[in-house]
Amino acid sequence: MNTLLKTKVRYETLKDVNRAAITHSTADAVFAEMCSSLSKIVPYDRAGLMMYEPEEDALKVVGLRGSLPGSFFRIGARINRAQTPHGLVLEHQKAVIRKDIEAEAQFAIEQLSISEGLHSYCAVPLVVRGNSVGVVTMLSYRQKQYSELHAEFLQELSNQIVLAILSFTQACANHPRSKLICPRCIGSTGGQRTTLKYKEQLSNWGKKGGRGRRRVQSSQKAD
Numbered sequence: 713m714n715t716l717l718k719t720k721v722r723y724e725t726l727k728d729v730n731r732a733a734i735t736h737s738t739a740d741a742v743f744a745e746m747c748s749s750l751s752k753i754v755p756y757d758r759a760g761l762m763m764y765e766p767e768e769d770a771l772k773v774v775g776l777r778g779s780l781p782g783s784f785f786r787i788g789a790r791i792n793r794a795q796t797p798h799g800l801v802l803e804h805q806k807a808v809i810r811k812d813i814e815a816e817a818q819f820a821i822e823q824l825s826i827s828e829g830l831h832s833y834c835a836v837p838l839v840v841r842g843n844s845v846g847v848v849t850m851l852s853y854r855q856k857q858y859s860e861l862h863a864e865f866l867q868e869l870s871n872q873i874v875l876a877i878l879s880f881t882q883a884c885a886n887h888p889r890s891k892l893i894c895p896r897c898i899g900s901t902g903g904q905r906t907t908l909k910y911k912e913q914l915s916n917w918g919k920k921g922g923r924g925r926r927r928v929q930s931s932q933k934a935d
Contacts, residue, residue, distance in 0.1 A: 721753065722753075722865065722868075725749050725750075725752070725753060725869070726868055726869065726872060728745075728749050729745065729746045729749050729869050729872040729873060730872045732745035732746065732749075732873070733872055733873045733875070733876040733877075734876070736876070737880075738880060739761070739774055739775060739876075739877045739880040739881060740774070740775055742873050742876050742877060742880070743759075743761045743774075743775035743777075743873065743877070744775070744777065746869055746870075746872070746873055747759045747777045749869070750850070750866070750869060753865070754850070754858075754862055754865065754866070755852065755857070756778070756850040756851060756852055756857075757778050757830065757851060757852050757853050758776075758777065758778035758779060758785070758830060758849075758850070758851040759775075759776070759777045759778060759848070759849065759850045759851075760773060760775065760776050760777075760785060760847075760848070760849045760850075761773070761774055761775030761776070761846065761847075761848055761877065762774065762791070762798060762846055762847045762848075762849070763838075763845060763846040763877070763881050764793070764802055764844060764845055764846055764847075765790070768790060769792065769793050769794070770790040770791060770792050770793055771790065771791045771793060771796065771798050771799070771802070771846070771847060772788070772789070772790050772791075773785060773786065773787055773788060773789045773790075773791075774787065774877075774881065775787075775877075778851075780828055783824075783828060784824050785824070785825075791821065795819055795820070795821055796819055796821050796822075797810070797818065797819055797822065797833070797835065798835055798847045798849065801835045801836065801837050801847045802837060802844045802846075802847055803844070805837045805839055805844055806837070807834065807835065807836045807837075807860075807863035807864075807866075807867060808833070808834075808835050809833065809834050809858050809859070809860070809862075809863055810822075810832060810833035810834075811832060811855060811856045811857075811858065812831060812832070812855045812856065813825055813826055813830065813831050813832065813833050814826050814831065825851060829853050830851040830852065830853060831852065831853060831854060831855045831857075832851060832852040832853075832854060832855055832856065832857035832858050833849065833850075833851050833858070834849065834850050834851075834857075834858040834862055834863050834866060835847050835848065835849040835850075836848055836863055836866050836867040836870050837867075837870075838870055838874045838877065838878075839874070840874055840875065840878060845874065845878055846874075846877070848866060848869075848870045850866060
């Protein structure tokens with residue numbers, strides 16, 4: 713805990729995670745780097761990254777560290793938003809902490825965590841421009857492992873990776889039902905540097921109709 717309170721250590725960790733978000737090219741690589749940095753300060757036995765799928769009203773596991781063989785919590789698993797504490801995090805855009813999952817559980821799915829020996833839980837939202845797009849979690853085999861201070865730090869780290877993760881999963885925070893990356897949103901959020909980084913994805917967006925619509929409009933004006 714004392715280490716967590718040291719401003720220098722906190723700043724250096726955030727800087728490392730931000731660098732990972734800029735340099736890595738997959739969601740899993742970015743999340744793995746964040747987890748590696750997190751583990752140096754906050755102990756955890758499992759960490760997960762879930763993205764919200766509005767069409768299914770579910771959270772999909774896209775990043776995971778520390779899962780047991782045969783666990784329900786695996787890459788690609790989908791969890792109904794209304795049947796998990798992750799849903800509370802997503803809906804209220806506020807961290808949820810379970811100091812003792814067995815005593816504080818509110819959902820049946822939490823029994824799966826207990827059955828795998830996990831007793832503490834902390835989750836924070838991934839938010840872009842006021843829209844909830846996912847959840848980051850960490851769990852421990854020990855009780856009373858996490859506090860509000862840990863949640864604040866996990867939130868700070870998650871804020872560093874959310875834009876990169878969102879771009880890799882090809883969703884737009886302003887248009888959550890879109891399967892394409894919105895170039896205006898990427899450009900306005902990250903500026904020229906971010907736009908250049910995702911040049912290939914933006915090109916694909918154009919091929920799928922972005923540029924075509926502009927040409928149609930131009931032709932109509934010419935007529």
